[in-house]
Amino acid sequence: MKATDRQLHLNVFLMGNGHHEAAWRLPGSSPQDVTNASYYVKLLQTAERGKLDSLFLADSYALPPTIRYKVLQSLEPFTLLSALAMLTSRIGLIGTASTTYSHPYHVARQFASLDFISGGRAAWNIVTSTNDATAHNFADEKLPEHGERYKRAAEFLEVVQQLWDSWEDDALVQDKASGIYADPGSIHDIRHQGSYFSVRGALNLPRPPQGQPVRVQAGASETGKEFAAHAAEVVFTAQNSFADGCLFYTDLKSRMKKYGRQPDELKILPGFCPIIGDTEAEARDREAALHDHIQFDYGLLRLSNLFSTDMTGFELDEPVPVDFLAQQSEVNGHRGRYQLYVELARREKLTMRQLIVKTASSRGHYSMVGTPVQIADEMEKWWRGGAADGFNVMPPYLPEGLELFVDKVVPELQNRGIFRSEYTGTTLREHYGLQRPASIYGQTGQLAVKR
Amino acid sequence: MKATDRQLHLNVFLMGNGHHEAAWRLPGSSPQDVTNASYYVKLLQTAERGKLDSLFLADSYALPPTIRYKVLQSLEPFTLLSALAMLTSRIGLIGTASTTYSHPYHVARQFASLDFISGGRAAWNIVTSTNDATAHNFADEKLPEHGERYKRAAEFLEVVQQLWDSWEDDALVQDKASGIYADPGSIHDIRHQGSYFSVRGALNLPRPPQGQPVRVQAGASETGKEFAAHAAEVVFTAQNSFADGCLFYTDLKSRMKKYGRQPDELKILPGFCPIIGDTEAEARDREAALHDHIQFDYGLLRLSNLFSTDMTGFELDEPVPVDFLAQQSEVNGHRGRYQLYVELARREKLTMRQLIVKTASSRGHYSMVGTPVQIADEMEKWWRGGAADGFNVMPPYLPEGLELFVDKVVPELQNRGIFRSEYTGTTLREHYGLQRPASIYGQTGQLAVKR
Ligand SMILES: Cc1cc2nc3c(=O)[nH]c(=O)nc-3n(C[C@H](O)[C@H](O)[C@H](O)COP(=O)(O)O)c2cc1C
Ligand SMILES: Cc1cc2nc3c(=O)[nH]c(=O)nc-3n(C[C@H](O)[C@H](O)[C@H](O)COP(=O)(O)O)c2cc1C
Numbered sequence: 001m002k003a004t005d006r007q008l009h010l011n012v013f014l015m016g017n018g019h020h021e022a023a024w025r026l027p028g029s030s031p032q033d034v035t036n037a038s039y040y041v042k043l044l045q046t047a048e049r050g051k052l053d054s055l056f057l058a059d060s061y062a063l064p065p066t067i068r069y070k071v072l073q074s075l076e077p078f079t080l081l082s083a084l085a086m087l088t089s090r091i092g093l094i095g096t097a098s099t100t101y102s103h104p105y106h107v108a109r110q111f112a113s114l115d116f117i118s119g120g121r122a123a124w125n126i127v128t129s130t131n132d133a134t135a136h137n138f139a140d141e142k143l144p145e146h147g148e149r150y151k152r153a154a155e156f157l158e159v160v161q162q163l164w165d166s167w168e169d170d171a172l173v174q175d176k177a178s179g180i181y182a183d184p185g186s187i188h189d190i191r192h193q194g195s196y197f198s199v200r201g202a203l204n205l206p207r208p209p210q211g212q213p214v215r216v217q218a219g220a221s222e223t224g225k226e227f228a229a230h231a232a233e234v235v236f237t238a239q240n241s242f243a244d245g246c247l248f249y250t251d252l253k254s255r256m257k258k259y260g261r262q263p264d265e266l267k268i269l270p271g272f273c274p275i276i277g278d279t280e281a282e283a284r285d286r287e288a289a290l291h292d293h294i295q296f297d298y299g300l301l302r303l304s305n306l307f308s309t310d311m312t313g314f315e316l317d318e319p320v321p322v323d324f325l326a327q328q329s330e331v332n333g334h335r336g337r338y339q340l341y342v343e344l345a346r347r348e349k350l351t352m353r354q355l356i357v358k359t360a361s362s363r364g365h366y367s368m369v370g371t372p373v374q375i376a377d378e379m380e381k382w383w384r385g386g387a388a389d390g391f392n393v394m395p396p397y398l399p400e401g402l403e404l405f406v407d408k409v410v411p412e413l414q415n416r417g418i419f420r421s422e423y424t425g426t427t428l429r430e431h432y433g434l435q436r437p438a439s440i441y442g443q444t445g446q447l448a449v450k451r
Numbered sequence: 452m453k454a455t456d457r458q459l460h461l462n463v464f465l466m467g468n469g470h471h472e473a474a475w476r477l478p479g480s481s482p483q484d485v486t487n488a489s490y491y492v493k494l495l496q497t498a499e500r501g502k503l504d505s506l507f508l509a510d511s512y513a514l515p516p517t518i519r520y521k522v523l524q525s526l527e528p529f530t531l532l533s534a535l536a537m538l539t540s541r542i543g544l545i546g547t548a549s550t551t552y553s554h555p556y557h558v559a560r561q562f563a564s565l566d567f568i569s570g571g572r573a574a575w576n577i578v579t580s581t582n583d584a585t586a587h588n589f590a591d592e593k594l595p596e597h598g599e600r601y602k603r604a605a606e607f608l609e610v611v612q613q614l615w616d617s618w619e620d621d622a623l624v625q626d627k628a629s630g631i632y633a634d635p636g637s638i639h640d641i642r643h644q645g646s647y648f649s650v651r652g653a654l655n656l657p658r659p660p661q662g663q664p665v666r667v668q669a670g671a672s673e674t675g676k677e678f679a680a681h682a683a684e685v686v687f688t689a690q691n692s693f694a695d696g697c698l699f700y701t702d703l704k705s706r707m708k709k710y711g712r713q714p715d716e717l718k719i720l721p722g723f724c725p726i727i728g729d730t731e732a733e734a735r736d737r738e739a740a741l742h743d744h745i746q747f748d749y750g751l752l753r754l755s756n757l758f759s760t761d762m763t764g765f766e767l768d769e770p771v772p773v774d775f776l777a778q779q780s781e782v783n784g785h786r787g788r789y790q791l792y793v794e795l796a797r798r799e800k801l802t803m804r805q806l807i808v809k810t811a812s813s814r815g816h817y818s819m820v821g822t823p824v825q826i827a828d829e830m831e832k833w834w835r836g837g838a839a840d841g842f843n844v845m846p847p848y849l850p851e852g853l854e855l856f857v858d859k860v861v862p863e864l865q866n867r868g869i870f871r872s873e874y875t876g877t878t879l880r881e882h883y884g885l886q887r888p889a890s891i892y893g894q895t896g897q898l899a900v901k902r
Contacts, residue, residue, distance in 0.1 A: 025627040063655040076564035082530040113527035136651035176476040200587035204514040
């Protein structure tokens with residue numbers, strides 16, 4: 001395998017006891033482990049055995065209204081990812097931070113710090129927050145309007161990138177003899193004064209090992225896609241089908257040119273939730289065991305939140321009211337996901353009950369039940385066929401759902417020569433084939449601090 | 452030793468290559484390790500060998516203007532402390548967060564998360580920020596006025612404590628059979644609406660293992676001391692002498708009664724910077740090796756920052772201009788430290804050069820050069836004599852300064868029966884003899900989640 005050969009990328013998205021909303025109720029699940037760092041350590045050691053590119057932790061700053069039925073997502077990402085960095089050596093660490101309810105100085109610093117602690121494995125999933133419950137914890141009545149949030153996100157990101165670059169790569173002198181620790185001439189106040197932020201700088205940490213931690217994004221609206229085309233290096237997306245995946249892939253990559261970017265500077269990873277069995281029947285049994293534990297009261301609540309409309313009055317065995325939903329103009333939160341559900345229900349003529357079941361495993365991400373070979377076939381098809389640069393793997397239940405993927409699907413992909421058998425780099429940028437960016441101030445492109 | 456016997460407490464305060472400002476220039480120092488988590492892991496493993504109560508990391512959100520001469524403080528505390536939690540098992544982890552430039556939802560969550568990750572070892576050093584450079588990174592011209600900052604701190608803390616308590620200890624049900632994960636009736640929106648914050652709640656994490664992470668504080672002004680008397684459980688303080696230590700100790704403890712608190716609900720730990728030798732001569736040599744590396748240009752800059760006055764024009768061998776300094780009315784930042792330096796210079800009739808040397812080891816904290824027995828004698832004197840419940844140990848250089856303390860002074864204290872030979876508890880509250888607080892909502896006082 002030549003170093004220039006295109007390779008498939010695999011991120012693992014861990015959430016609670018797995019992505020299936022009923023996973024915590026399986027006999028093999030430990031809901032009490034979700035606040036326990038060693039639970040994640042074991043999972044990540046499995047993922048590193050599979051040579052996966054990265055781990056992703058989602059986040060929001062509010063308690064979901066469905067806590068009665070649904071396991072906690074996880075611990076706070078900065079604290080948990082830093083903890084995990086110490087007991088893993090290669091896997092990338094992608095954490096979420098919101099540009100609507102955080103401050104760029106803190107975010108720049110925490111990702112820089114994580115990048116040092118992990119030896120260059122940090123990435124930021126840039127989100128704008130999607131629910132008013134978060135707004136209520138930060139003195140807002142409602143989330144700012146959708147376009148406004150993305151404007152703020154763009155400025156926020158600009159500030160963070162300037163802060164990461166505020167120390168040139170060679171600013172640390174550390175000369176004991178002369179007593180010069182750092183060269184102030186190579187450390188720059190950013191003096192940012194914008195519409196949302198005023199930040200003098202510089203950062204109180206040197207340029208991180210990756211130069212800049214990797215930028216990840218997952219917006220699906222028009223504005224979200226423009227943002228990604230301009231700024232993201234890895235994109236997560238929920239796609240219902242291979243055909244939809246191809247459309248999204250072509251659409252997003254074609255938007256990059258006007259920002260002066262090459263298509264391979266951005267890796268597109270559709271969500272992929274595999275339910276794996278040595279035989280199809282075994283896989284179906286595993287799916288049935290999960291679906292058996294679905295709570296439809298919870299399903300209706302979940303849909304109500306997504307659609308910002310009370311759905312609890314609708315009959316489970318009636319068709320999804322797609323026309324009614326399409327009329328609801330004001331969806332300020334999860335815009336892309338809203339459309340995806342309505343289209344899915346329309347296309348497949350689903351009842352409410354069916355929509356709940358269909359989205360119970362992975363909330364609208366592509367979900368597949370099959371043997372390791374069938375799953376590898378499907379992944380290869382998406383990857384070769386122009387729908388994906390890799391996948392955001394969403395184990396439906398844990399730890400087994402991840403173990404089966406690593407022990408059965410990964411070897412299948414390796415045998416086909418499309419996925420690495422050993423890590424070839426040490427940083428997240430190296431895993432994804434993303435260049436270390438030159439500083440806006442200095443141009444050496446060398447590591448400032450070696451680990 | 453009975454469990455009820457009063458014991459001495461030891462916190463280690465790590466900073467850069469040690470507290471002496473020239474420590475990074477010693478042959479045995481590694482300035483490049485300050486951004487390396489494994490450097491701190493080794494130090495903490497030494498501290499755990501010595502059965503120390505806790506580690507403290509200071510923090511600010513701005514690059515010091517003296518970076519030309521002075522090693523970085525450390526990494527961002529939440530990320531670093533979480534990393535350290537994974538490779539230590541008992542030592543408490545005290546991190547700094549500012550109430551002036553952070554948000555209570557984030558702070559509550561990150562300390563709760565650290566408390567879970569560490570199994571109940573988290574504590575928060577509550578600061579209000581002390582310099583305008585921080586203000587400039589958060590869109591402020593200047594730091595808010597001193598009294599205003601403390602008002603905001605009080606409200607901030609109230610919100611954080613309510614968030615920590617927002618889940619009763621028994622709110623997690625996790626009943627797989629019924630599908631009830633948590634009991635919404637035991638999870639409370641805090642609905643806080645105050646002068647500075649409006650936070651709906653609840654926190655998106657259960658009540659942390661300690662119920663509430665420990666509250667640490669280090670203000671020295673009148674307002675700061677009132678705040679501590681009301682709210683702190685551990686207090687750091689800089690004291691020039693045993694006599695000053697006694698005055699501060701009595702003063703602070705006597706302020707607690709009006710808040711309905713017992714004196715032993717708050718532990719006072721004066722800073723203590725030991726330069727240790729097997730003989731006095733050896734200790735003096737170590738001090739001289741450090742002092743030899745002092746840079747007086749840096750010293751003048753440091754004093755200028757502290758006094759908010761340009762001191763670079765003053766002659767090094769002239770007396771400190773104490774009257775001039777006493778007249779400077781507007782010291783909005785480090786009020787307590789300002790007074791301490793002026794008094795020290797007045798009492799000991801110091802020149803500028805002498806003041807710089809005197810404060811180079813520990814910036815005004817008590818500093819002592821001597822043998823392990825002399826140092827243990829002094830500590831015992833402060834502890835028995837009503838000046839301290841323990842010490843904030845500030846190794847002047849690292850790693851040796853800490854190793855000597857752990858291997859030579861700690862056994863001396865243990866032999867005298869005043870310091871533990873084994874950890875008897877697992878949480879930071881247990882180490883300090885502080886009770887796990889009952890929730891404002893529930894009263895069970897039991898651990899919600901066992902680790
Ligand atoms: C895989 C994936 C993960 C996401 N993770 C988060 C998250 O952790 N926090 C969050 O607030 N939004 C998250 N989102 C939502 C998106 O980042 C985005 O904010 C949302 O789709 C709304 O933007 P849009 O209107 O451009 O689609 C995620 C979306 C996807 C597909
Ligand atoms: C040991 C010690 C550690 C401190 N650590 C910090 C810190 O990490 N960050 C900070 O902003 N201030 C720190 N301070 C400053 C105090 O917390 C306090 O903000 C300062 O003394 C000003 O308050 P005052 O005017 O009440 O004295 C520290 C003080 C002491 C004695």
